[in-house]
Amino acid sequence: MKFELMSLPFAEAALEPYISSETIRYHYGKHHAGYVNKLNVLIEGKEYADNPLEYMVKYTNGAVFNNAAQVYNHNFYWLGLSPTNTTCSVALSDMIKRDFGSQEEFKKQFLAKAAALFGSGWVWLVLKNDGKLVVEEFSNADNPLCHNEIPLLTCDVWEHAYYIDYRNGRADYLENWWKLINWKFVSDNLADAQNDPMTGYAQPCNENNEICDYVDKMQENEHTPS
Numbered sequence: 341m342k343f344e345l346m347s348l349p350f351a352e353a354a355l356e357p358y359i360s361s362e363t364i365r366y367h368y369g370k371h372h373a374g375y376v377n378k379l380n381v382l383i384e385g386k387e388y389a390d391n392p393l394e395y396m397v398k399y400t401n402g403a404v405f406n407n408a409a410q411v412y413n414h415n416f417y418w419l420g421l422s423p424t425n426t427t428c429s430v431a432l433s434d435m436i437k438r439d440f441g442s443q444e445e446f447k448k449q450f451l452a453k454a455a456a457l458f459g460s461g462w463v464w465l466v467l468k469n470d471g472k473l474v475v476e477e478f479s480n481a482d483n484p485l486c487h488n489e490i491p492l493l494t495c496d497v498w499e500h501a502y503y504i505d506y507r508n509g510r511a512d513y514l515e516n517w518w519k520l521i522n523w524k525f526v527s528d529n530l531a532d533a534q535n536d537p538m539t540g541y542a543q544p545c546n547e548n549n550e551i552c553d554y555v556d557k558m559q560e561n562e563h564t565p566s
């Protein structure tokens with residue numbers, strides 16, 4: 341088994357009442373785990389199978405891309421949530437003010453795009469090549485890595501992310517998802533990107549986080565003589 345399902349950075353019930361443990365059991369335990377399993381089956385024996393997840397996202401297509409990107413997107417989603425209060429760095433606050441006008445206006449734009457996205461997809465806060473923050477929506481598994489942009493935060497608006505708790509009430513899910521955002525994670529991603537604009541969080545590897553931990557582990561394994 342090449343790729344492993346990341347560990348959740350919080351307990352299954354930690355996001356209640358906004359995201360129930362039942363949702364976590366399905367969303368993380370079935371959907372996310374399913375993408376990991378399918379990806380492993382699809383790449384087994386392939387010459388590119390030893391590359392990191394980011395490589396699969398950027399340089400494959402079809403079913404391999406769909407499953408790899410969904411693993412990447414879900415990793416990013418869970419890491420962007422926190423059951424405890426977190427705060428924005430000064431740098432992130434300043435850039436949000438500069439590029440959106442205010443935190444409130446940023447929230448309005450983000451949630452409006454998330455509510456309007458037709459069908460399944462993801463909404464992201466990204467750092468563009470010109471240094472500006474923008475909110476972008478992508479359908480299905482598509483994500484900022486595929487467009488050479490640096491992802492800072494994502495919200496999953498596939499129905500499986502909210503249907504158990506909110507049925508068709510995507511707007512209510514979005515309002516409550518907003519309360520769970522891990523602003524430290526977003527701030528750290530921005531800091532990493534600014535320290536190293538060629539790579540940023542999107543490439544391996546920065547601070548101690550789940551994605552980097554497993555990329556590190558994979559790289560160690562690759563360098564261990566068998």
Ligand code: MN
Binds near residue numbers: 367371414496501
């Ligand atoms: Mn999902």
